[in-house]
Each structure stands twice: as structure tokens, then as C-alpha cells.
Amino acid sequence: MTKPNPDNRADNVEKLQTAIENTRENIQAANEAIECSSSADIEAIQAKNERRMESIHSMEAEIEDEQAARKNGYKSSNQFQ
Template sequence: MTNNNQTYSTKPNPDDRSDNVEKLQSMIHNTIENIEAAEDSLACTDSETQKQQIQAKNERRRESIESFRSEVKDEANQQS
């Protein structure tokens, strides 16, 4: 039998923000792609309720993009 009792360190991981800008830019890119895909789906949707839901979700996505961009500026200023 093997002993699976292991001791784990409680040492926290260091705060590595070196790639935050890249991650945020990737999130912006992905969100823009999601907006475009949702807008394409609007053309295939007959339900007014679904159209309103898609439009509302895209509006929230646009707000998220603005927040991401603000964070990118903050991170870039901190790295300078």
C-alpha cells in the first residue's frame, strides 16, 4: 500500500502580473468575436424575445470590453 498523505505548502503563489495585459487583450478579442457571432445569429432568429436577449447580452459584452480596456490602461501604466 502506498501512503497518499502528503503535506502541502501553505505558501501563497507570488502575484505575477507580467502577462495581465496580454490576457486582457485576449479577453477583449474573444468578446468581440462573441458579439459578432451573436449579431450573425440575429439574422437567423425570428423570435423578437430572442433578438432582445441577444441585443441585451451584446450590450453587456460591450460594457465588459470597456472595463477590460480600462484595466489594460491601468496595467500598462503600472508596468511602466
């Protein structure tokens, strides 16, 4: 049986912030595409942007969790450590 890699969370906040920035850019690009889209495409773009916003909210919550974990020294109850 192989042993899993240790949990390295040192740069999770930065990765999440980058993902949020990229998602915001995707929302902006999609909004710009709406101008030359059909009504069916517009509905699909708006629905996808809603899902993107939900993802952003989830990532922001995860950032808060990660920042709290950093503050607490990444104490984990992971059974593999």
C-alpha cells in the same frame, strides 16, 4: 497556513487583449445569429451584447491600469509580498 502565490502580472495585458478580441468575436457571431432569431431571442442577444460591451470597456480600463503598473515596475501594496 499556506502562503499565497506571488502576484505575477507580466502577461496580464496580453491576456486582457485576447479576452477583448474573443468578446468582440462573440458579439459579431451573436449579431449574425440575430438574422434568424425570434424577437424574444433578439432582445436577449442584444442585452447580452450590451453586457459584453460593458465588459470590453472594463477590460480596456484594466489594460490601462496594467500598462501603468508595468511602467512603474509593478510596485504593489499587496500585504502578502
